Amino acid sequence: MSDHTHDPDSRKFAILIAVVDDYIQTGEPVGSLALLARHDLGVSPATIRNEMAELENLGYLQQPHTSAGRVPSAKGYRLYVDSISEPTGLEDVEARWIREAYDAQRDATTLIQQTARLVSEATSYTAMVLGPRYAKAVFRDLKFLRLPGGRLLMVLTTDVGLLEHRVIDLPDGLTDEDLAEVSRNLNQSLRGLILGKLTRGYVRTLGTGSAAQRWLVGAIFDALGGTGQADADDKVYLGGTANILSQPDFGDLDVVRDLLGFLERDRLVSELLSRPPAGHVQVFIGAENPYQELQSCSLVMAAFGAGERVMGTVGVLGPTRMRYGHVMSVVSYVSGQLTNVLTRQMRR
Amino acid sequence: MSDHTHDPDSRKFAILIAVVDDYIQTGEPVGSLALLARHDLGVSPATIRNEMAELENLGYLQQPHTSAGRVPSAKGYRLYVDSISEPTGLEDVEARWIREAYDAQRDATTLIQQTARLVSEATSYTAMVLGPRYAKAVFRDLKFLRLPGGRLLMVLTTDVGLLEHRVIDLPDGLTDEDLAEVSRNLNQSLRGLILGKLTRGYVRTLGTGSAAQRWLVGAIFDALGGTGQADADDKVYLGGTANILSQPDFGDLDVVRDLLGFLERDRLVSELLSRPPAGHVQVFIGAENPYQELQSCSLVMAAFGAGERVMGTVGVLGPTRMRYGHVMSVVSYVSGQLTNVLTRQMRR
DNA sequence: GATTGGCACTCGCAAGGCGAGAGTGCTAGA
């Protein structure tokens, strides 16, 4: 007996897709008659039943209980998602709406913040945005500014025009000349380098002058947190967390609580979104998710960047019974728009 | 018939307090026997029943249904809360824990951010922190820094040492001398003034020099958003939103969804916390809350500040059946600690 | 040989009935 399920023309495949479609839409286990009521498959209920029984044997469907309809298994969803090769169907209206939101706003940071809300509204699920990723940014310019109270503000501009600032307490001994010289040194040596790749050792070599200057260089490196643990500083924006409660699939309060608890911990979300999606849009279905708390959801995510560099990730969290097609389209489109904007900023 | 309920020594009052205490602890309607099992009131169940019937007539208690125990009404909670004149009972351990968290951290901004988490952990409810309130801050120092790409960074230091920064695009005509002169003017004239009270008209008078300088002054005023709508910029931090779901009182998912939706809208939360508490710690019970979405919760809040000035608010959102005593203590203690830190920073 | 109609069977779910228990209000007596 050969398994024709992967053949896009086979009837088995068509039935599987139809079942998943229906289940996503209605949320109820779909039986043979219900399926026929919505799709004209040209065969009788009995035939559907036989095929569905086989699909269950193959592991694509499952029954909540003996006399209920069928529900897609993780494997079933996976095949369904894989069959959506190119996320196409974004309504014109929707695409325009998103585009306008991006055109209206210039400042990249604000843009990224708004993206979370935008995506959550477009999908009715929960949106997460990570970025811009500090460790992946490229050094462009570093300036110092003395503040009242003996403090020093460091302002770092990255090549896409984003700013990072830190404040350090300044010891008495440092003169304006020290600052100027260190600034000159660093700006010369660091321009074009990727921040996350700077090592303490290398930066140390740039502090050549007085002891005060060497101290300053060290302090700068520490404040910029050049080492690997840059994750901690990555910014995470959420949108539509309340939407989780609108999903009838999350009847179990414990699950929802764990989920919300997870979203509260920026560190975890940041880690989750740090794994840059392999293809363009990546989908984790249920147990495929790397974190315990997410194993009853699905996650759709895509990276955005500037030029070739990945600078952040936009993700959507929803029930396993998610409108994959639509969500994948939105995520793909939005990440594309973001990439455009950031790339444009880089050119300036 | 005279109502002795407000007399702290009366038996009626004692019974009311006992009922509220018990209900807060158990969450179940409390009957006459259950009450006696936990408090030794020196009278028989029948007497309790008579008193409770009267308390119900007076509107302090209510019955979910005929043959159940009593539950406090909003009026009952109100009397209960008012009877906690000074929030005292903070465990030594807890006080020390909070104090240590504040001692460990120097930077005021980080401190305020962490407060939300701290308070939510200490209370097991949801914590909200508003601040530091930009409009209430006092001008201390303004500095400019040219950035690559023709942009200008403005860094404003307030008298408590907090920073605000904005970026504006600079037209070509502006020289370094223009910047220096404007900076000198503004720093002289604005020092000690409250930011929220600056009017466009007044600031305009400070732009005396060239047309370029006048333009710059206008741009600065716009960027600092000196007008009344400063609310929009106030920062809101949340902690323990997931705790809402742990409260058995919130069985109704719709209510919780509305609540989470409310918390997501920073603007609303900011508005909510903007009304500075009248006394030291202010409590809104159920329908006393100004927002529809909160009418099934209680809100405890207190302001913190620097010296005499109110700079922000810390609030806790929980079920009407809240552990008022404990929460009020925590909120009071934390706002006190924050005020200490900020006041100390102001002196430096 | 694949497909179909017919049919008996299974199972979850909602509705109704029932008993137990907690709590009350009332009344009469101390």
Add this chain to the structure above:
DNA sequence: TCTAGCACTCTCGCCTTGCGAGTGCCAATC
């Protein structure tokens, strides 16, 4: 004024039952 006793009320959990959706199988059909 307080208390003991008692009849009454109402919810909650449990069980039973009937209904309906859906299945799997089998024999008949194309």
